[in-house]
Amino acid sequence: MTKTEFDYIAEQYEDMLRQNIGIYGRDTTYYAEHKAIIISQNTSINPIRILEFGCGTGRNIRFLQKYFPEASIVGYDVSLESLAIAKRTNPGVQFVSNDKLEEYANTFDIILIANVFHHIPAQKQISTMQIAKSLLRPDGEMFIVEHNPYNFMTVHAVDTCVFDENAVLIALNAMKDLIRAAGLEILNQGYTLFFPTSIRFLQPVERYLAWLPFGAQYFIRAQRKDS
Ligand SMILES: C[S@@+](CC[C@H](N)C(=O)[O-])C[C@H]1O[C@@H](n2cnc3c(N)ncnc32)[C@H](O)[C@@H]1O
DSSP: OOOOGGGTTGGGHHHHHHHHTGGGOSOTHHHHHHHHHHHHHHOOOOOSEEEEETOTTTTTHHHHHHHOTTSEEEEEOSOHHHHHHHHHHSTTOEEEOGGGGGGGTTOEEEEEEESOGGGSOHHHHHHHHHHHHHTEEEEEEEEEEEEOTTOHHHHHHHHTOGGGTTOOOOOHHHHHHHHHHTTEEEEEEEEEOOSOGGGGGGGGGGGGTTTSTTSSEEEEEEEETTO
């Protein structure tokens, strides 16, 4: 099978990430946990099955387990090397590759897609979102998390990151257009990650700042149009 971009750096991914986000603080688990917090603060669902689409080396999985202890978590990625690490570091969790993905059609209550789309070539973004949509239950919720190109610290971090060499950041409004073009409708959205790890205790304040386009990242919550 052809190797994907992240197959080549899967083993170094965690170290590269720690090196890269030094300006925000070196505790990379903060950013992983933050994604599960966003879902738990915004979802209207009590999920039984959660998929992380583009789970990479599985850094977010244990936090999905922590915030949704009743749910079974599944991880999917195009990078088999990343999936191998995800399996090793998350024993007991199910991980699927491309060849088995269709078996999960209409299955998941919640799908998280975190920092994946800026690595997908523009001409493949809508079709990839449609694949993710096909895995969502009709009344399920999709959470997309992306870097905010209007935050200069985020842009600096991406510009100096080895694995972001080919990344093209997507602004929130462009991401909303893409999501709609794939047949989903937007439920709500917000900017996130306003505070570095050293003052992470301020995180609960973030929900009042969600409209401000200065957060390091943003999230969008969407559902299928046919729901
Ligand atoms: C920056 S990593 C993010 C990993 C993880 N979501 C996280 O937050 O730690 C981007 C991941 O997206 C995956 N990816 C890229 N294109 C993809 C696609 N078309 N479908 C699924 N995953 C993809 C890559 O293999 C890589 O593991």
